[in-house]
Amino acid sequence: MDTTGLIINLISGAVGGNAAGAAMPDKSLGTLGNSLAGLLGGGVGGAIIEALAPALSQGGDLGSIIGNIAGGGVGGGLLMIVASLVKNAFAKA
Template sequence: METLLPLVIQLISGAVGGNIAGAALKDKSLGALGNTIAGIIGGGLGGKLLTMLTGAAAAAPAAGIDIGTLVQQIAGGGVGGAIVMILVGLIKNMNKTA
């Protein structure tokens, strides 16, 4: 169960990041459902990539959740979700103009 919590945090953060990016960049937005799905995918990928790069692989202390690791998971998931949503939005717009 402990190893599932970071993934859940990253997926939720990705969904939020994708929707925030969609609200900020209306021309790239995929709609609420599209932003959420792209954000979830990006959150999972971004969170795992950041964890691999920093080497902070889910070594949660016995007393509870490490705040630094939690912030890293939220940031990685949110940024990853926003990036994937923007990339998908760019691809969608390229196909629309062609």
């Protein structure tokens, strides 16, 4: 993964985490929590996309940028939801 792709994944992950938090206020971790979970999820999501479909994340063409944004955003949103579920499970215990 090149540096540009990583930056795109991290930014789109943070946006995805905050978008998921806005769409599901009961699962939101707050702006900082959503952003941090999104950053981590964006990096992981981008790595998974690169491993599964290297052509989507290589190069600087529009397709690779869209692949990075999609992988980062989806990964960020998913990790924010998982983190929220784990947090709520521990809060109930």
